[in-house]
Amino acid sequence: MAAYLLRRLIQAALILLGVTFITFVLLYILPADPARQIAGRSATVETVENIRQQLGLDQPLYIQYGRYLEGLLHLDLGRSYLQKTEVATLIAARLPATLLLMVGAIVCELAIGLSMGLFAAMRRGGRIDQSLMVVSFVAVSAPQFVVGILLLYVFAVYLGWFPIGGYGTFSHLVLPSITLGILGAGWYSRMMRSSMIDVLRQDYIRTARAKGLGPTTVMAVHAMPNAILPIVAMIGIDIGYFMSGIVVVESVFGWPGIGQLAWQAIQRVDIPIIMGVTLVSACAIVIGNLVADLIAPLIDPRIKLR
Amino acid sequence: MKRVLLASAAAMAIAAASSAAQAAGEIVITYKDDVSTLDPAIGYDWQNWSMIKSLFDGLMDYKPGTTELIPDLAESYEISPDGTTFTFKLRPGVKFANGREVTAEDVKYSIERVVNPETQSPGAGFFGSIAGYDEMSGGEADSLSGITVVDPMTVEFKLSRPDATFLHVMAINFGHVVPREEVEKWGADFGKHPVGSGAYNLTEWTLGQRLVFEKNQDYWREGVPNLDKITFEVGQEPTVALLRLKNGEVDIPGDGIPPAQFLEVKDDPEYKDRIVEGGQLHTGYITMNVNTKPFDDVRVRQAVNMAINKDRVVRIINGRAVPANQPLPPTMPGYVDDYEGYAYDPDAAKALLADAGLADGFETEMYVMNTDPNPRIAQAIQQDLAAIGIKVDIKSLAQANVIDAGGNGTAPMIWSGGMAWIADFPDPSNFYGPILGCDGAVQGGWNWSWYCNEELDAMAQKADAMTDPAMAAERETLWGEIFLKVMEDAPWAPVFNEQRFTIRSARMGGDDALYVDPVHIPVHYDAVTVTDAQ
Numbered sequence: 027m028a029a030y031l032l033r034r035l036i037q038a039a040l041i042l043l044g045v046t047f048i049t050f051v052l053l054y055i056l057p058a059d060p061a062r063q064i065a066g067r068s069a070t071v072e073t074v075e076n077i078r079q080q081l082g083l084d085q086p087l088y089i090q091y092g093r094y095l096e097g098l099l100h101l102d103l104g105r106s107y108l109q110k111t112e113v114a115t116l117i118a119a120r121l122p123a124t125l126l127l128m129v130g131a132i133v134c135e136l137a138i139g140l141s142m143g144l145f146a147a148m149r150r151g152g153r154i155d156q157s158l159m160v161v162s163f164v165a166v167s168a169p170q171f172v173v174g175i176l177l178l179y180v181f182a183v184y185l186g187w188f189p190i191g192g193y194g195t196f197s198h199l200v201l202p203s204i205t206l207g208i209l210g211a212g213w214y215s216r217m218m219r220s221s222m223i224d225v226l227r228q229d230y231i232r233t234a235r236a237k238g239l240g241p242t243t244v245m246a247v248h249a250m251p252n253a254i255l256p257i258v259a260m261i262g263i264d265i266g267y268f269m270s271g272i273v274v275v276e277s278v279f280g281w282p283g284i285g286q287l288a289w290q291a292i293q294r295v296d297i298p299i300i301m302g303v304t305l306v307s308a309c310a311i312v313i314g315n316l317v318a319d320l321i322a323p324l325i326d327p328r329i330k331l332r
Numbered sequence: 333m334k335r336v337l338l339a340s341a342a343a344m345a346i347a348a349a350s351s352a353a354q355a356a357g358e359i360v361i362t363y364k365d366d367v368s369t370l371d372p373a374i375g376y377d378w379q380n381w382s383m384i385k386s387l388f389d390g391l392m393d394y395k396p397g398t399t400e401l402i403p404d405l406a407e408s409y410e411i412s413p414d415g416t417t418f419t420f421k422l423r424p425g426v427k428f429a430n431g432r433e434v435t436a437e438d439v440k441y442s443i444e445r446v447v448n449p450e451t452q453s454p455g456a457g458f459f460g461s462i463a464g465y466d467e468m469s470g471g472e473a474d475s476l477s478g479i480t481v482v483d484p485m486t487v488e489f490k491l492s493r494p495d496a497t498f499l500h501v502m503a504i505n506f507g508h509v510v511p512r513e514e515v516e517k518w519g520a521d522f523g524k525h526p527v528g529s530g531a532y533n534l535t536e537w538t539l540g541q542r543l544v545f546e547k548n549q550d551y552w553r554e555g556v557p558n559l560d561k562i563t564f565e566v567g568q569e570p571t572v573a574l575l576r577l578k579n580g581e582v583d584i585p586g587d588g589i590p591p592a593q594f595l596e597v598k599d600d601p602e603y604k605d606r607i608v609e610g611g612q613l614h615t616g617y618i619t620m621n622v623n624t625k626p627f628d629d630v631r632v633r634q635a636v637n638m639a640i641n642k643d644r645v646v647r648i649i650n651g652r653a654v655p656a657n658q659p660l661p662p663t664m665p666g667y668v669d670d671y672e673g674y675a676y677d678p679d680a681a682k683a684l685l686a687d688a689g690l691a692d693g694f695e696t697e698m699y700v701m702n703t704d705p706n707p708r709i710a711q712a713i714q715q716d717l718a719a720i721g722i723k724v725d726i727k728s729l730a731q732a733n734v735i736d737a738g739g740n741g742t743a744p745m746i747w748s749g750g751m752a753w754i755a756d757f758p759d760p761s762n763f764y765g766p767i768l769g770c771d772g773a774v775q776g777g778w779n780w781s782w783y784c785n786e787e788l789d790a791m792a793q794k795a796d797a798m799t800d801p802a803m804a805a806e807r808e809t810l811w812g813e814i815f816l817k818v819m820e821d822a823p824w825a826p827v828f829n830e831q832r833f834t835i836r837s838a839r840m841g842g843d844d845a846l847y848v849d850p851v852h853i854p855v856h857y858d859a860v861t862v863t864d865a866q
Binding site for chain 2: 058064070072108116183191192276277279281283293
């Protein structure tokens with residue numbers, strides 16, 4: 027186990043190194059010139075050149091990248107070109123909001139997805155099953171910005187149940203969490219349905235029924251726990267999906283997370299922020315996957331970590 | 333479970349209560365983008381421009397809602413007869429938020445800080461007429477030889493050339509006065525911890541969420557500001573901000589009315605009176621590179637001017653602009669009211685092309701920034717030009733790429749939308765030098781038509797040497813003439829001047845002009861009022 031963990035951690039470090047390298051090269055070959063963005067339109071060519079030198083942007087790629095890695099070793103993500111603030115400060119200020127939104131989304135996708143899958147499996151082949159599967163199909167295919175705006179119109183503007191965007195209380199969290207979680211809910215309902223159908227066919231369920239247990243007990247005690255476990259193991263992998271979703275969801279709902287930060291930085295070619303957010307997202311995905319892999323054998327002893 | 337439900341119900345009730353009307357004297361303003369900085373040396377964005385003006389003061393300012401200069405931190409000023417020495421007497425007793433009095437030393441420090449290359453200020457170039465600028469911006473000197481502190485309340489500027497725009501320069505954000513000890517205390521983070529002498533103080537900044545401005549109780553100007561508190565909520569999509577305005581939670585959506593909702597709101601009887609329309613110091617134009625064939629022929633450029641149906645272009649953007657016939661926008665001093673420009677006349681345009689030996693038309697390229705509505709505008713222009721035989725290939729690219737193509741002279745035509753030009757201060761000279769003068773026709777410059785007319789440059793120099801305020805009218809007339817001469821050579825086809833639309837809640841009061849202030853963009857926070865305040 028320890029050896030496995032060590033190997034995985036080394037792999038994780040290499041993946042992150044790769045991510046920084048690819049992002050750095052992509053930003054390097056970008057035609058937009060950050061020095062010109064900083065200098066403003068009244069600047070002369072000399073001023074722009076001067077800023078380029080100060081930021082080290084006149085250096086060849088490998089030196090710039092080396093400097094960035096050196097900073098990373100000291101946990102220094104650099105300073106924003108335009109805000110002049112430390113990137114670590116900016117990310118730290120926004121990370122809690124993003125994490126909260128992810129937790130909300132996980133709760134939503136499990137609650138909605140698992141219950142839909144459960145009902146569908148129990149009424150397999152019936153109308154409920156069919157209509158639930160159509161709903162899940164829609165949930166998987168709907169673009170997040172459409173879902174977000176729709177929920178906002180109906181539940182915040184029209185019905186007035188929730189605030190119109192923003193951050194702070196529990197009720198602010200509900201609509202963005204549903205928007206971010208609905209895609210996962212669609213997947214999970216399908217997985218839960220087939221997993222449940224699978225379990226219900228097993229011999230031990232027949233045994234449970236045969237010994238005279240009621241249908242509710244069979245479902246709740248014997249079938250559900252076994253059907254849910256393999257699905258729970260997938261949550262770690264969802265973090266990757268969430269990372270791409272937060273950019274949209276945070277913009278629609280005015281949620282002050284790192285997705286908004288990244289989007290605004292991209293528009294302004296604020297490279298240190300783009301690098302920082304990419305790195306933090308990559309870390310989250312790597313950790314999510316690692317946790318998912320570590321949990322798997324706990325759930326299913328047939329899986330061995332090697 | 334019951335407890336959880338109760339807790340969430342309580343949370344919802346709290347949220348509902350907080351979404352009710354704002355307290356008297358307090359307003360809420362939203363912006364889509366985060367505020368990057370409130371450092372006057374650095375800030376150059378839509379959302380922080382007017383905020384900085386409310387936190388800091390410069391030597392000069394403008395009468396609210398107008399382009400008329402008034403002294404601000406300066407109590408009075410004197411201009412030497414030759415127009416190269418400006419002496420400002422400071423208003424005594426004005427204090428920074430940290431309690432210290434503003435002195436002439438602070439003025440000198442603040443401007444030198446902007447010019448210092450290490451500050452990386454996007455506004456350094458505005459101070460180019462102060463003696464010693466080249467030495468300091470080139471890193472050879474660490475102060476500006478042209479600024480002298482005569483006594484603690486008097487500061488004198490020596491210019492390397494007479495500059496009639498200098499009072500405007502002293503009103504621009506980059507010249508706003510900062511206290512040295514606070515800048516040194518915070519270093520690069522000063523932009524997040526601004527300390528100024530303005531009408532408001534920053535009392536809270538939660539990154540990515542909200543900024544709170546509270547009234548500066550010691551502000552020197554009697555009765556200013558009218559409001560006790562402004563909360564700026566950032567990260568709010570304009571569409572969502574508009575919904576919140578309708579719900580009474582927001583008083584001004586800072587980014588205006590989103591184009592998709594514009595007609596709907598404008599025709600709504602409940603809201604149409606709350607929309608304020610105002611001019612901007614903006615012109616949208618097509619540049620024609622006079623160094624490339626066939627745009628080196630003035631007749632071809634004039635033909636393009638006549639071929640464009642500007643009314644139709646304005647309709648494409650839902651009437652959020654007025655057609656333009658000259659480089660200057662109508663709100664700019666120097667605009668010539670009775671100039672007719674090139675009227676829309678495709679037949680005359682065709683005849684001109686035939687004159688130039690291009691009866692069969694020609695093929696060319698037009699560069700355009702790739703965000704809506706610019707490609708749609710470019711397509712309308714493309715159709716208009718096709719009607720006189722000019723086949724235009726539209727190159728729709730990211731902003732930086734279009735600016736590059738303009739600055740290195742590879743673009744035959746550019747539609748300026750989304751990039752140029754909004755004046756930094758309300759003076760016609762800002763609409764000439766960088767975009768139509770010889771100085772701008774350089775690699776990396778903004779004169780994308782590469783038009784360089786020495787005679788006009790000389791006239792411009794003469795106009796900018798008229799520093800005597802008594803000559804202001806004469807100077808404006810001269811500038812008007814310069815721009816009409818530009819139109820004779822037609823390096824541009826001016827298309828429209830964008831209008832600005834601000835929507836406000838019913839409780840907001842004060843003159844309409846404050847909501848589309850030409851200088852305190854987008855809204856003059858110091859002067860607006862709420863009607864329900866005591």
